[in-house]
Amino acid sequence: MSSAGLIGASRGWRRPVDAAVGILILAVLLFPVYWMVNVSLQPGGRAVGTPWFPLNPDIGGYVQALEEQGANLITSIIVSLGSVVFSLAVAAPAAYALAKFRSRWLTGLLFAILVSQMVPGIVVANALYSMYNQLGLLNSVVGLIIADSSAGIPFGILVMRAFMMNIPQSIVEAARVDGAGIIRTFWSIVLPVSRNALITAAMFTFLFTWGDFLFALTLTTTADVRPVTLGLYSYLGSYVNDWSAVMATAVLASIPAIAMLVAAQKFIAAGATGGAVK
Amino acid sequence: MTQRRAAWTAVPLALFTIGALALSGCSGSNAAAPGDDADSILLERPAGSTNDKKVYDDVLAACEETTGVTIETQDVPYDGYLAKVLQQVSSKTMPDVLMLDNGDLPQIASSGALAPLSDFDINVDGYADGVIEASSYDGDLYAVQPVANTIALFVNTDMLAAAGVDVPTTWDELKTAAAALSGDGKYGMAFSATATEEGTFQFLPFFWSNGGDETDIATEAGAEALQLWVDLVDSGSASESVLTWTQADVNDQFVAGNTAMMVNGPWQFPSLDEAGVPYEVVSIPAPQDGDEIISPLGGEVWTIPQTGNEAKMTAAASVVECLGSDESQMALASGRDLVPTNTELVDQFIAENPKMAGFAEQVPGLRARTAQLGADYTAASEGIYTAIQTALTGGADPLTALQQSAPNK
Amino acid sequence: MTLRAERWLQLAFVVPAALYLVFFFGYPIVQNGVMSFQEFTTRTFFTGEAPWVGWYNYVEVISSPGFGRVMLNTAIFTVVSIVAQFVIGLALAVFFRRRFPLSGVVRSLLLLPWLIPLIVSSAIWRWMLDKDSGVINQVLSGLTGSDVSIGWLTDVNIALPAVILVNVWLGIPFNMTILYSGLQDIPEELYEAAALDGATGWRAFWAITWPMLRPVTGVVVLLGVVYTLKALDIILGLTGGGPAGSTETLATEAYRLSFGQFDFGAGAAVGNILIVISLIFAVLYLRANRKAVDE
Numbered sequence: 007m008s009s010a011g012l013i014g015a016s017r018g019w020r021r022p023v024d025a026a027v028g029i030l031i032l033a034v035l036l037f038p039v040y041w042m043v044n045v046s047l048q049p050g051g052r053a054v055g056t057p058w059f060p061l062n063p064d065i066g067g068y069v070q071a072l073e074e075q076g077a078n079l080i081t082s083i084i085v086s087l088g089s090v091v092f093s094l095a096v097a098a099p100a101a102y103a104l105a106k107f108r109s110r111w112l113t114g115l116l117f118a119i120l121v122s123q124m125v126p127g128i129v130v131a132n133a134l135y136s137m138y139n140q141l142g143l144l145n146s147v148v149g150l151i152i153a154d155s156s157a158g159i160p161f162g163i164l165v166m167r168a169f170m171m172n173i174p175q176s177i178v179e180a181a182r183v184d185g186a187g188i189i190r191t192f193w194s195i196v197l198p199v200s201r202n203a204l205i206t207a208a209m210f211t212f213l214f215t216w217g218d219f220l221f222a223l224t225l226t227t228t229a230d231v232r233p234v235t236l237g238l239y240s241y242l243g244s245y246v247n248d249w250s251a252v253m254a255t256a257v258l259a260s261i262p263a264i265a266m267l268v269a270a271q272k273f274i275a276a277g278a279t280g281g282a283v284k
Numbered sequence: 285m286t287q288r289r290a291a292w293t294a295v296p297l298a299l300f301t302i303g304a305l306a307l308s309g310c311s312g313s314n315a316a317a318p319g320d321d322a323d324s325i326l327l328e329r330p331a332g333s334t335n336d337k338k339v340y341d342d343v344l345a346a347c348e349e350t351t352g353v354t355i356e357t358q359d360v361p362y363d364g365y366l367a368k369v370l371q372q373v374s375s376k377t378m379p380d381v382l383m384l385d386n387g388d389l390p391q392i393a394s395s396g397a398l399a400p401l402s403d404f405d406i407n408v409d410g411y412a413d414g415v416i417e418a419s420s421y422d423g424d425l426y427a428v429q430p431v432a433n434t435i436a437l438f439v440n441t442d443m444l445a446a447a448g449v450d451v452p453t454t455w456d457e458l459k460t461a462a463a464a465l466s467g468d469g470k471y472g473m474a475f476s477a478t479a480t481e482e483g484t485f486q487f488l489p490f491f492w493s494n495g496g497d498e499t500d501i502a503t504e505a506g507a508e509a510l511q512l513w514v515d516l517v518d519s520g521s522a523s524e525s526v527l528t529w530t531q532a533d534v535n536d537q538f539v540a541g542n543t544a545m546m547v548n549g550p551w552q553f554p555s556l557d558e559a560g561v562p563y564e565v566v567s568i569p570a571p572q573d574g575d576e577i578i579s580p581l582g583g584e585v586w587t588i589p590q591t592g593n594e595a596k597m598t599a600a601a602s603v604v605e606c607l608g609s610d611e612s613q614m615a616l617a618s619g620r621d622l623v624p625t626n627t628e629l630v631d632q633f634i635a636e637n638p639k640m641a642g643f644a645e646q647v648p649g650l651r652a653r654t655a656q657l658g659a660d661y662t663a664a665s666e667g668i669y670t671a672i673q674t675a676l677t678g679g680a681d682p683l684t685a686l687q688q689s690a691p692n693k
Numbered sequence: 694m695t696l697r698a699e700r701w702l703q704l705a706f707v708v709p710a711a712l713y714l715v716f717f718f719g720y721p722i723v724q725n726g727v728m729s730f731q732e733f734t735t736r737t738f739f740t741g742e743a744p745w746v747g748w749y750n751y752v753e754v755i756s757s758p759g760f761g762r763v764m765l766n767t768a769i770f771t772v773v774s775i776v777a778q779f780v781i782g783l784a785l786a787v788f789f790r791r792r793f794p795l796s797g798v799v800r801s802l803l804l805l806p807w808l809i810p811l812i813v814s815s816a817i818w819r820w821m822l823d824k825d826s827g828v829i830n831q832v833l834s835g836l837t838g839s840d841v842s843i844g845w846l847t848d849v850n851i852a853l854p855a856v857i858l859v860n861v862w863l864g865i866p867f868n869m870t871i872l873y874s875g876l877q878d879i880p881e882e883l884y885e886a887a888a889l890d891g892a893t894g895w896r897a898f899w900a901i902t903w904p905m906l907r908p909v910t911g912v913v914v915l916l917g918v919v920y921t922l923k924a925l926d927i928i929l930g931l932t933g934g935g936p937a938g939s940t941e942t943l944a945t946e947a948y949r950l951s952f953g954q955f956d957f958g959a960g961a962a963v964g965n966i967l968i969v970i971s972l973i974f975a976v977l978y979l980r981a982n983r984k985a986v987d988e
Contacts, residue, residue, distance in 0.1 A: 024793035031785065032799050035865065038817045039805050041828065045817070053816070054533075054826055055540040100710035107703050115711060117979065122718040123919045124971040125725065126947065126964050128367065133721040135371045156717045161916065163710060165871060168912040172878060172905070188702050206874040210867075213807050223364050224371065235810055239361030242812070243332040247532050249816075256813045263808050268801040274874055363812070367952060374738040391955055395735040469825065479935035524847040525824045527936040533819075542826060590739075659735075662954055673937040677849045688758075 046253030053249050067254030075255050078237035081147070082216060083262055085233055088151035089158055089215040090208045096155070097162030097207065102196055104163065105170035106178070116167075119160045130156060131224040138225055145226050150233070153221045158211030165210070169203030170196065202274050209270050216263050234259045324354035325380035325600050328369075329584075330362035335554065339619030346615070347606035353599045355381075373397045378589035380600040386418040386429060386585050387481060390658040393421035399588045400424040404601035408608065410626040414581045418652030421659070427585035428608035431622040434579040434650055435486060435549045436642055437569065441562045443470075443544040451566050452545075455512050458569040462521035465544040473516050474534045474543035477526040477676055483669040485580055485653075486531070486547050487513070491668070492578035492651060494571045498664045499656050501671070502686040508571070510682035514675050527676055538563075549582065550621040550643050565642040581650040583622065623647050663691035729961035737957070750962035754950075759938055767942040770857055771921045777861040779914060782868025786876055787902075789869075800873065804866045815930025818859050822846050822931075846932050849939040856931055856940045860924060868913055875909030876902065908982075915978045919971045943967045 033040075045053060046067050047060035104116050134153055135144075143149030173196065181191045197204065219235045226232060238255050241248040327344070331337075337359075344355050358379060360368050366388060372378045373395060384392060392398060401408070402424060408416065411429075419427040439451055447465050452458040462472030476486045490512060491498075495505035516522040522543075529537070531548055538546045539559045547568065556563055567577050586604045588597055606612060613624035618637050623644045624630065630648070634641045654661040670689035675682045729750055731743035754760060789800050806814065821828045822845035833841040845855040883901050887893070892900055903910075925944045928934065934941040934949065941949075943963055951960030 021793045024788075024791050025795055028789070028793065028796060028799045031788075032802060035803060035862070036805055038814060038821060038862070039809065041817050041821060042809065042813060045820075053820055054536040054542065054823075056820070058828075096709045096713055099706035103703060103706035107706075109703075112707070113979065115707060115714075117975065118714055118718075119710075120915075120919075120975040120978070121722065121968070121972065122714055123916065124923070124968045124975075125718060125722055126923060126925075126944070126967075128948075128951075129721045129725045129961075129964070130717065132367075132371055132374075133724060134717070136375045137716075137720075139375050139377060153717075155713075159710060159713055164912050164916060165909075168908040169875065169878060171908045188699060192706075202874040202877050206871055209804075209870065213804070217808065217810060219810070219812075220364075223361060223368065227358060227377075229359070236361060238810055238812070239363060240331050240359070243330075243336065243362065252813060252816075256809055259810075260805060260808050264801060264805065267804055267808075268798055271797050271801045274877055370735065370738050373735075374741075391735050395737075395739040397739040471825075479933045479938075523825055524844050527847045528819065528823075528932060537826075540826070659955075666949075666953060670938070673935050677847075677937045677939075679849070679937050 042253050043257055046250055046257050048250065064250070065254075067248075067250030067252075068258065070251045071255040071258050074240070075234055075237045075258065078232050078234040079259060079262065081231055082233040082235070082259065085147055085150045085154060086212050086215040086263075088147070089154045090211045092151055093155040093158030093162050093211045094204060094208055097159045098166060098197065098200075098204065099192065101163045101166035101203075102170055102192055102200075105167045105173070106175075119163055122156075122160045123164075127220045131220050134221070135224050143225070145228050145230050147231055149225055150221065150231065151215075153225055154215040154218050155211070156221075157214035157218070158207070161214070162207035162211060166200065166203040166207050169206075170200055173199055205270050205273050209267060212263070212266065212270075216259075323352065323599065324356060325596055325603060326356050326358060327381040327383075327603070328358045328360060328379035329383040330365045331359040332362070336620055339616060342619070343607070343612050343615050346611065347603055350609075351599070351602040351606050353603055355603060373589075376592075378591055380589070380591060380593075380596050381603055382587045382589050383584050384427070384587055386427075386581060386583055387653050387661065389419060389427055389585055389587070390421045390654045390661065392587070393424075393426045394659040397589055398426045399590050399597060400426055401428070401588070401601075401604075404588070404598065404605075406601060406605045406608070410628045411608075412625055412627050412647050412650060414650040414652045414655070415625040417655040418581050419585050427587045428604050429583055429585040429625050430608045430613045431616045431620065432581055432583040432625050432647060432650060433549045433551060433622045434582055434643060434646055435489065435547050435568070436579075436646075437545060437566050438538060438548055438552070438556075438563050439545045439566060440538065440541070440543075441564050443541070447544075451564070452569045453567075454569050454573050455571050459512070459515060459519070459521065462516060462545065463519055466519075466521045470541070471523050471537075471543045472521040473545050474522060474529070474537050475513070475526055475547040476529050476531045476534050477513065477669075477672050478528060478530060479669050479673050480530075481665055481669070482530055483672055484665040485582065487668060487672060488580040488653065489547075489568045489577060490571075492580075493568070493575055497656075498653070498661065498668070500690075501664060501667050502683065502690045504683070506686055507681075507683035510672060510675050510686065513672065514682060517676055524676075527673060550623075550640060553621045553639070565639070567642060567646075576649070577646075578649065578651050579646050581652050583625075660691075667691050725961050725964060728958055729965050731958050733957040733961065735955050743958070746958065750958045751966075754959055754962050754966070759941065762938065763941050763943060763946050766853060766940065767922065767944075769853060770860070770924075770940075770942055771918060773857050774860045774864060774921050775914060775917045777857070778864035778868045778917060779910075781861070782865050782913075783872050785865065785869045786872040787898075789873055790876055800870070803869060806863050807866045811926040811930060814863070815859075815927055819846065819931055822855055847936055849937055852932055852936055852939045856928055859931060860921065860927055863927060864917065864921070868917065871909060871913050872906065875906050879905045911978055911981060915974060918974050922967055922971055943970075 044060055045056055047063040047065065048056055049062060049064040104112055138144050138149055177195060177199070178191060181195045186194065217235060218233070222233045222236045226236070234255065238252055241251040241255070344357065348355050369382065369392065378397065406428065408425065408428065415429050415432060416425065419425055419429055443465060444451065449461045449464050452461040458473070465472035477483045487509070490509040491506055494509045496503060496509055517524060517526065534546050535548055535552045535555060537543045539555065539561055568579070570577055586607050588600045588604055591597060610626065610629060613626055613629055614633065616622065617624045617633060621640065623640060624633055625647065627648050630644050634644050657664055667689045671682070671685040674680050674685040674689065679685065680688065728743070730745060730747055732746050733743045737743045789796055824830065824842055824844045824847055827845070829845065830841050830843060844851060846852050879902065884897055887897050887901055923944055925948055928940055928942060928945050929948070932940045934945045943966060947960045947963035947967065950963060951957050
C-alpha cells in the first residue's frame, strides 16, 4: 500500500480514528439537522426554549405529515428522478461536445449556458408560466420534470464538461482507430469513463429538483401535482406556524432522498479514468 | 464558413424572437372553457392553518346553498402569493374570486385587474369606515372584507401579579412596568420590529395614536413614538431580537414565558389557550392618559377579478356578497378569533364571544393603512420599518432615522 | 463517414441542449433585460403597457444612498463565502479519500444541509442564533464559562458574518461532493509514481492533486460565485436584509424592489447588474479555460 500521505486507504489503526473524526465532523456540521429532528418531536412544536433532547417525544407531527404528505412525497420522487434522466440525456452529450469538440460557436454556447445560470429563478418561472399555460403543461408531472431540469441541464453540462476535459485524448483516438463512430465512442468509451461525472451531475440534479419550490409554486394551480416542498406550506400560515408538522415533513422528506444519495455515492469509485488508460 | 456561422446564430435568434412575440401576443384567453355555465366559480386563497381552512370551508358550503353557485377552491402558499397573483394577471388566468390582504388591495386594484363592486350592486351597509376605505381605490369599492383583526397588548397575568405591577395604560406606565418585569433573562415587553410590513403594522398603533402621519413620517410625533421603542430596547425591557422576530416568533416567546407582555393579535388565542398561558388582552397604552388609541386594520378582503366572463363574474359577485353577509361574518369571526366588520353586529358578537370584547370594540375606529396613500403606501411602510431598524440599532436618533428613510416621491 | 457528416453528428450532441436553453432561458433573459429599461409596474401586468424610460432605473438604483453599501455587502458575502466553502469543502473531500468504515454514509449525510428546504433551515438557524434563547449562545456560554449573549442577527456588525456562516454551512456539501468526485478521477498511479520519487503528503498535493483538479476547481468556484451572487432565500429567511440593511445584497434588493415596492423595472435593473458581475467572472473563467486547453 503506497504511503502517499493524503490519499489512499488508511493504515489499520487509523481507520477507526478516521471514522471517529468523520462522525465528529458530521455531528458539528449536522447539528442544525439534529435540531430539526428535535423540534419535530417536541410536543406542540415548541421552537423557543426547546430542550436539548426530546424527552417526551411527540410523534403527532409525523402522523400528520405521513397522512397528508404521503402523496406529495411520491410526486417529488417521480419528478426528481424524471428530471435526472431527462437532464442527463440532454446534458451529457452536450458536455462531451463542449469538452472535446473544437468550434468557435461552441464557446458561444458555453457562454450562453453560463449566462443561464445567472438569471434569477423568478424571471425564468414567470416566463415559463405563460408558455406552459399556452401549451397546457400546467399541473403536469412531465411539465415539472422539464422545467426543473432548467437547473440540472446547465449545471450538468458545466460540471460534466470539467470532468470530461480530463479524459485523455488517447483513449478516444484508440476507439476511433478501431473504427468506432462518434456516437459509439461516446456511448461505449466516454460514458463509462465519466461515471463519476454522471453520478455527480445526477445527484445535484436530483437535489435541485427535490428542493425546488419556485417552479412547483408557479407551474401548478391545483393540488393534483404537488411536490412536498409545496405541501410543506399547508402548515405555514401568514401568522401562525405549525412547526412540528413542518419539521416532521422536512425530516420525512429527507429520508428517501438521502437513501438515494447514499446509493449513488457508492458508485463514485476511484480511478475510473485510470483504469481505461491501462 | 462565415456564412454558415451567421446562419447558426441567426436561427436561434429567430427562434426565440418568434417565440417571444408569439407568447406576448396570444395571452388573451382566460381559463374558462367554452360552454361553462355560470353555476360554478373558482375561488383562490392563501393556504392557511387547518382551522382557518375548516371554518372557511363551512362558510363557503353555506354560501353555495344560498347562492346556488358551486365553489371550487384553490389554495396557494402564502409565500409567493402575490407573485402568483401577478402571474395570473399578466397571463389572464385569474380566478373568479380572489382573496387579498387588505394592504395589498390598492396595488392590485391600480393595475385594473379587479372589477369595482358597484358593477354588481353589492350591499356593504353597516361596514366600519376604516374597512370601506381599505377596500377602496381611487374612490371605487373593490372588495368585501367580512372580518378584521388588529393588535392589542397581551399581558401574562401571573408574571404581572408576581412583580406587583399593574396593567400599563400610558407610555410612561409601559416603560416602568416593562422595566420592573425584566431581569434574569426575561423581558418585560416584546413586539415585532422586522424589516417588513409586519414591523410597520406593529408600530402603527404607537405612531398613529401620537399623531404620526404616514404621508409625512418624519415628524416629532412619529419620532416620539419611535423613541418609545428605542427606550424599551435600550433599557433592556425588550430584547434586541425584536429586530428579527415576526409576530409568530413574539408569540412563541410569550408562550415560553420569556416575556411578560407582547403586542399581538387575536389569531394567537388558540396557541395561547393550548399552552395554558394565563393571559389577558388590554388595549395598547396611549401616549398620555385619555388619548385615543388608533389601531391599524388587518385582515383579508375578497375581490372579483376582471376575467371577461360576464356570467362567472356575476356568480362570483353573489359569492362575495354572501361572504360579507351577517351569517358569514359571525361564523368567520367566532370560528377564527377575529371580529366582524359590520358595526351593527358588534354588540351581538361581544355577547357571544366575551373574550373578543377588547378587539371588537376597536372595530369602528380601525384605520386603514392604505386610506391616504393607496398604492403608494408600500413606500411609506418601507420608510417606517427602515427607520425603526436604524433607530433600534443605534444608527441614528429617531427623527433623523425617519428623515433619512422617508420616501421622497 | 465523411467529415461533413461527422460535423452534423457533432451538432446532434448539442442541439437538444441548445434548444432547451433557447426556449427556457432565451425569452426570460431578453425580457428581463428589456424590463430594466421600462417603467414596469403592477399596471403593466394587466395592460401590458410599459413606457420606455431608458437608463432611468439604473440611474435611480445606483444613485440611491444605500447602493454602495449593498455592493460592499454583496462583495464581502460572496468572496468570504466562496473562499470558506471551497477550502473547507476541499479539506473534507481530501479527508474522505481515506477509506474508512461508514465514509460513504457520512459523505452522503453531509449533503443534508442542501436537502432541507430553505424555509426550514433558515428557521432553525434563526432559532439557533437567537440572542437570548439560541443554542449557539448557550453552547458558547457553557464553553467559556461566562454569559455569552452575542446578537448574531441583531447586531449590525455581526449580522453579515452570521449570514455568511450559514451560507458557508449550506455551500460546503456542494463543494465537497464535486471536489471529491474530482479527486476520485485522479489516477492512483500518479501518486504511486510520485511516492517513488519521494513526493508525498503536501508535495504530492501541490504537484499532482491541485493541477489535476484545476478544471473541476474552476467550475466549482465559478458556479459557487454565480449561485452565491443569486442567493436570496437564505438571507431573506434569516434577516430579511436587516438589521438596518446590514445584510442587504444585490439579490435581496432586487427582490425588495420588485415584490416590496412593485417597481419591477428597478428590480430588473438590479438583477441585471448582478448578471453583469457574474458575466465578468464567466469571462475570466473562459479565458482561464482556454489557456488550460491550449497548454
